[in-house]
Amino acid sequence: MKKLVLLIACIMGVSASAQNVLSPELLWKLGRVTVIGISKDGKSVVYKVATPSVEENKSNSKFYTIPINGGTATEVKDTKDLVADKNLSADGKYLLSSQEVKIDKVLGKDIYPNLDKSNVQVYNGLDYRHWDTWSDGSHNHVFYAENIEKATPIDIMPNEAFDSPQKPFGGDEDFIWSPDSKSIIYVCKKKSGTAYAISTNTDLYEYNIETKTTKNLTETNLGYDTNPVFSPTGNLTWLQMKRDGYEADKNDIIVRFKGMDMNLTANWDGSVENFMWSPDGKKVYFTAAVDGTKQLFEVNFPGVTRIAVTVRQVTSGDFDVADVYGFSEDNVIVTRTDMNHAAEIYSYNLKKKTWLQLTKINDETYSKLSLPKYERRYVTTTDGKKMLVWVILPPNFDATKKYPTLLYCQGGPQSPLTQSYSFRWNFSLMASQGYVIVAPNRRGMHGHGIAWNEQISGDWGGQVMDDYLSAIDDVAKESYVDKARLGAVGASYGGYSVFYLAGIHNNRFKTFISHCGVFNLESMYGTTEEVFFDNWDHGGAYWDKNEVAQKTYSKFNPINFVDKWNTPILVIQGGKDYRVPIGQGQEAFQAAQLRGIKSRFLYFPEENHWVLKPQNAMVWQTEFYKWLKETL
Numbered sequence: 001m002k003k004l005v006l007l008i009a010c011i012m013g014v015s016a017s018a019q020n021v022l023s024p025e026l027l028w029k030l031g032r033v034t035v036i037g038i039s040k041d042g043k044s045v046v047y048k049v050a051t052p053s054v055e056e057n058k059s060n061s062k063f064y065t066i067p068i069n070g071g072t073a074t075e076v077k078d079t080k081d082l083v084a085d086k087n088l089s090a091d092g093k094y095l096l097s098s099q100e101v102k103i104d105k106v107l108g109k110d111i112y113p114n115l116d117k118s119n120v121q122v123y124n125g126l127d128y129r130h131w132d133t134w135s136d137g138s139h140n141h142v143f144y145a146e147n148i149e150k151a152t153p154i155d156i157m158p159n160e161a162f163d164s165p166q167k168p169f170g171g172d173e174d175f176i177w178s179p180d181s182k183s184i185i186y187v188c189k190k191k192s193g194t195a196y197a198i199s200t201n202t203d204l205y206e207y208n209i210e211t212k213t214t215k216n217l218t219e220t221n222l223g224y225d226t227n228p229v230f231s232p233t234g235n236l237t238w239l240q241m242k243r244d245g246y247e248a249d250k251n252d253i254i255v256r257f258k259g260m261d262m263n264l265t266a267n268w269d270g271s272v273e274n275f276m277w278s279p280d281g282k283k284v285y286f287t288a289a290v291d292g293t294k295q296l297f298e299v300n301f302p303g304v305t306r307i308a309v310t311v312r313q314v315t316s317g318d319f320d321v322a323d324v325y326g327f328s329e330d331n332v333i334v335t336r337t338d339m340n341h342a343a344e345i346y347s348y349n350l351k352k353k354t355w356l357q358l359t360k361i362n363d364e365t366y367s368k369l370s371l372p373k374y375e376r377r378y379v380t381t382t383d384g385k386k387m388l389v390w391v392i393l394p395p396n397f398d399a400t401k402k403y404p405t406l407l408y409c410q411g412g413p414q415s416p417l418t419q420s421y422s423f424r425w426n427f428s429l430m431a432s433q434g435y436v437i438v439a440p441n442r443r444g445m446h447g448h449g450i451a452w453n454e455q456i457s458g459d460w461g462g463q464v465m466d467d468y469l470s471a472i473d474d475v476a477k478e479s480y481v482d483k484a485r486l487g488a489v490g491a492s493y494g495g496y497s498v499f500y501l502a503g504i505h506n507n508r509f510k511t512f513i514s515h516c517g518v519f520n521l522e523s524m525y526g527t528t529e530e531v532f533f534d535n536w537d538h539g540g541a542y543w544d545k546n547e548v549a550q551k552t553y554s555k556f557n558p559i560n561f562v563d564k565w566n567t568p569i570l571v572i573q574g575g576k577d578y579r580v581p582i583g584q585g586q587e588a589f590q591a592a593q594l595r596g597i598k599s600r601f602l603y604f605p606e607e608n609h610w611v612l613k614p615q616n617a618m619v620w621q622t623e624f625y626k627w628l629k630e631t632l
Helices: 002-012 193-197 363-367 427-432 450-454 463-475 493-504 521-527 531-538 547-555 558-564 582-594 614-631
Strands: 032-038 044-053 058-067 074-076 094-102 138-146 175-177 183-188 203-208 213-216 225-230 236-240 252-257 260-263 272-277 283-290 293-300 311-313 320-328 331-338 341-349 354-357 373-380 386-393 403-409 436-440 481-491 511-515 569-574 599-604
Touching: 032 320, 032 331, 032 341, 044 614, 094 175, 138 183, 175 225, 183 225, 193 531, 203 225, 225 272, 236 272, 252 272, 252 283, 272 320, 283 320, 373 463, 386 427, 386 463, 403 427, 403 463, 403 493, 427 436, 436 463, 463 481, 463 493, 481 493, 493 511, 493 558, 511 614, 521 531, 521 547, 521 558, 521 582, 531 547, 558 582, 569 582, 569 614, 582 599, 599 614
Parallel strands: 293 320, 403 436, 403 481, 481 511, 511 569, 569 599
Antiparallel strands: 032 044, 044 058, 058 074, 094 138, 175 183, 183 203, 203 213, 225 236, 236 252, 252 260, 272 283, 283 293, 293 311, 320 331, 331 341, 341 354, 373 386, 386 436
């Protein structure tokens, strides 16, 4: 471990303390805040701080409470009795939970009990693996039990080969009690095999604990129905996307009121991320991307009145309001980030429009650092639109000097590029190593209207590539940019962007880094697990004859431009990445090697689409900056 730390210090030139800037070591010592909830008495916020330990290769967590109006935090050993349990029915009789249940016979020993030492898996349809896990025939099911010790849980989905919570990321937000404690609402995509892999049609189901019957509450909607909650006045509310197969569709707030579904955000040109009702049930507060940030919004609930539904932006500034957790009188409790600061808990006064920072987990660390400066820049695109570009300048920036500059290519592809704080693609860390970062809000990003977001579908290598080049070309006009030392970096769709730019950049860039990037659209279609994504964004399969598919798999496939590659490239790949499977990275590295291009393959056998283990993350950071030092 000491050797690894020494190596990083050597690569950075001097130690972090001497530099007085953010380093990988410091980044992986920052506390990571997670809100548990508002205390039952409404007087404090209960939260967790997870601190990574590179030496132990894990994170250690502590729990705290802090007064909701500010004050001193108190460490607590157990949060169970501090926060109301959403999984406890209102009448106090029952508890909800979830667990895996073995349903399908997949393993060889399941099918052939006499061959119990066999090591084989048998599948009759797709969805045989998802995200980073192969299916063994087990499914997540929701259970309820009497609220007494050793009560036997009852499966509300007996013998169903479906998942609730949804895999891979669903949690207990996927199931709730009805206010009368008589039924359970849960999220489920009741499809299996190949049908599951090509659809996004989750629904809300209601299970009646008396009759043991289930009904579909959202059968007419063909896209995602998620995040069910009940309003303070008992109205079922959830998030809804309309179109099947489109995972980045506009996300709206739906309220079922007197048997009628009301779309509160239908006429608002944005997409909701998460929401919470005001305590009086008159408004819904939600977060959403807008102009390169995430902000807090409110929408009124008209009920049976004729009052118009109005969406209003509540907060503004160059920061992200990451999530909403609760209310206290005129204050709303949220987490907030910006490009230089990890999440902290804040209270925002809705009447006074003032902020109060409740937690200051990392303030002492930041106070000792010279931090980068980020600027807004609006660039005119090739089709005459104004595009926001974040420009992040190194600490102690000197405009008379020339700096190597990195074009950052965001993943998604339909994801916002805002004032978030990443522990891998960290703009503050990149700039602190002496690089200018150019981060364009190119086509496909939330926060600039639905049309801007949707324009990337079916056009992966089209206007969006012009957007990238417009951004870097515009910033490169600045005297402080060393035009001979430009690089492009990115992950996922950003990794695809790097592979594609490598074939069309006309010698703009001196180096490339692609993490888990899509390299070959045809083999990607044949191995990725969520086929609905490729169907939507590429117009279908590579054998389809429609215009979009034919253009995508020929004109927008990076493999068709490898003959023009002439620039060093670092290829990074996770072995358990089934979204962008390992073959994508292997093919790209092999192509670069066989063309005689300086290249390196950084392979993480136990990581998925991300890099989660602290020591692996430190190696990632080390290799990232080592490559830039070698090639830029």
